[in-house]
Amino acid sequence: MLEKESVDIIICGGGCSSMLLLFNLQRYPKFKTLKILVIEKELQNQQKTWCFWHKDHHPLQHLITSSWHQIRFGSDHFTTTQEITPYTYSSIKGEDFYHYFLNQFIPQFPNISIIRDEVLSIEKTSTHLSKVICKDQNYISSTVFSSIIEKEFHDSPIFLWQHFKGWHIKTEDKIFDENVMTIMDFGNCLPNSFDFIYILPYSSNEALIEVTAFSSELWDDSVYLKQLQKYITSNFNCDKYQIDLMEQGKIPMAYYNHTALGKSGEILIGSAAGKIKASSGYGFEKMQIDAERLANDYYTNKFIKKSSSKRFKFYDKLLLKIILDNPGEAVSIFSKLFKKTPIPKILKFLYEETNLYEEAVIFKKLPVIPFIKRIFK
Numbered sequence: 001m002l003e004k005e006s007v008d009i010i011i012c013g014g015g016c017s018s019m020l021l022l023f024n025l026q027r028y029p030k031f032k033t034l035k036i037l038v039i040e041k042e043l044q045n046q047q048k049t050w051c052f053w054h055k056d057h058h059p060l061q062h063l064i065t066s067s068w069h070q071i072r073f074g075s076d077h078f079t080t081t082q083e084i085t086p087y088t089y090s091s092i093k094g095e096d097f098y099h100y101f102l103n104q105f106i107p108q109f110p111n112i113s114i115i116r117d118e119v120l121s122i123e124k125t126s127t128h129l130s131k132v133i134c135k136d137q138n139y140i141s142s143t144v145f146s147s148i149i150e151k152e153f154h155d156s157p158i159f160l161w162q163h164f165k166g167w168h169i170k171t172e173d174k175i176f177d178e179n180v181m182t183i184m185d186f187g188n189c190l191p192n193s194f195d196f197i198y199i200l201p202y203s204s205n206e207a208l209i210e211v212t213a214f215s216s217e218l219w220d221d222s223v224y225l226k227q228l229q230k231y232i233t234s235n236f237n238c239d240k241y242q243i244d245l246m247e248q249g250k251i252p253m254a255y256y257n258h259t260a261l262g263k264s265g266e267i268l269i270g271s272a273a274g275k276i277k278a279s280s281g282y283g284f285e286k287m288q289i290d291a292e293r294l295a296n297d298y299y300t301n302k303f304i305k306k307s308s309s310k311r312f313k314f315y316d317k318l319l320l321k322i323i324l325d326n327p328g329e330a331v332s333i334f335s336k337l338f339k340k341t342p343i344p345k346i347l348k349f350l351y352e353e354t355n356l357y358e359e360a361v362i363f364k365k366l367p368v369i370p371f372i373k374r375i376f377k
């Protein structure tokens with residue numbers, strides 16, 4: 001098989017974390033002198049909306065289409081709407097993200113090539129070089145980043161899917177408060193199930209409404225549709241709406257000991273590096289911050305291995321175990337969490353930026369002791 005001459009950087013996978021890495025590498029003057037290959041096996045699925053919360057101006061602000069400063073949480077017994085200062089909750093459409101990277105950003109740089117091929121394995125060939133073995137060709141580089149998830153991840157002991165289906169709808173009447181996004185509304189939840197409604201209102205008569213469930217088994221299509229119809233009719237008293245777009249997806253949520261480096265010393269990025277929070281499914285902002293750090297590490301030639309602290313891994317394990325063992329109880333624990341802890345503090349906790357004292361205050365108010373005991377059994 002043919003082998004090409006060595007390049008400076010190979011990025012395996014051309015998805016979200018790879019684009020964020022390129023974006024951050026490009027912020028340094030030396031970037032234009034580097035020869036970079038991105039190896040991606042398929043065309044991107046662009047029907048995604050990435051949401052995340054951030055402080056201040058975002059490096060990808062030009063791609064943000066909507067932002068909210070208030071978040072609503074709802075359940076059968078309790079509903080709250082709160083300002084989320086110092087955060088802003090923002091969304092980027094997948095089609096805008098990939099359009100920007102593939103048609104504007106990458107074409108500016110002749111030093112980046114996108115190769116359509118499938119990575120089969122990565123081998124260390126000497127102390128300085130690695131070989132990326134693909135279906136059609138092999139490639140050599142001194143630095144390999146990889147966003148390809150290891151097969152073992154799917155065999156993790158606590159494994160759940162966050163799965164969702166949603167509609168982008170337009171209504172005749174003005175029924176949405178466009179200033180407030182709904183992060184979770186359990187008011188529509190099925191018996192003994194952890195499912196909720198998520199709403200991004202784009203205007204007073206346009207919104208993305210999604211039903212999301214955390215479970216080990218995926219749902220039949222008809223269940224999502226029933227849940228969506230029921231919610232729209234009963235909560236907004238609305239029967240007349242036009243569905244413009246359908247969004248569907250599933251995110252694996254597992255307790256897995258992610259490492260910073262792969263088996264052949266490649267630097268892992270994105271989901272492969274554990275940047276998607278196991279208990280929430282959010283990963284975009286964590287991947288952006290990680291890409292900033294990796295770019296700096298690359299140019300300073302010091303790779304600092306960084307992964308979630310043991311404490312946060314334990315909290316993720318606990319939350320996943322509660323949802324898996326007792327979804328009904330998990331709904332009640334989430335309601336208590338939002339009742340007793342201000343939403344900005346929950347957002348800070350989910351980004352793993354709280355300190356031990358703040359975490360003790362959050363958990364003290366929740367009935368989680370029986371689940372902690374079960375983890376240590």
Ligand SMILES: Cc1cc2nc3c(=O)[nH]c(=O)nc-3n(C[C@H](O)[C@H](O)[C@H](O)COP(=O)(O)OP(=O)(O)OC[C@H]3O[C@@H](n4cnc5c(N)ncnc54)[C@H](O)[C@@H]3O)c2cc1C
Binds near residue numbers: 018251276284
């Ligand atoms: C439907 C959906 C919605 C999400 N929404 C949000 C959200 O709102 N907010 C948030 O913070 N996070 C969200 N996430 C989580 C996370 O941000 C995304 O999964 C994100 O795309 C992860 O980036 P990644 O680079 O790790 O993976 P991907 O974007 O999936 O990129 C990996 C790439 O590698 C390619 N690849 C895989 N194997 C090979 C191979 N052998 N050879 C070559 N190429 C290969 C794939 O084709 C893919 O393009 C969402 C995830 C999903 C699935």
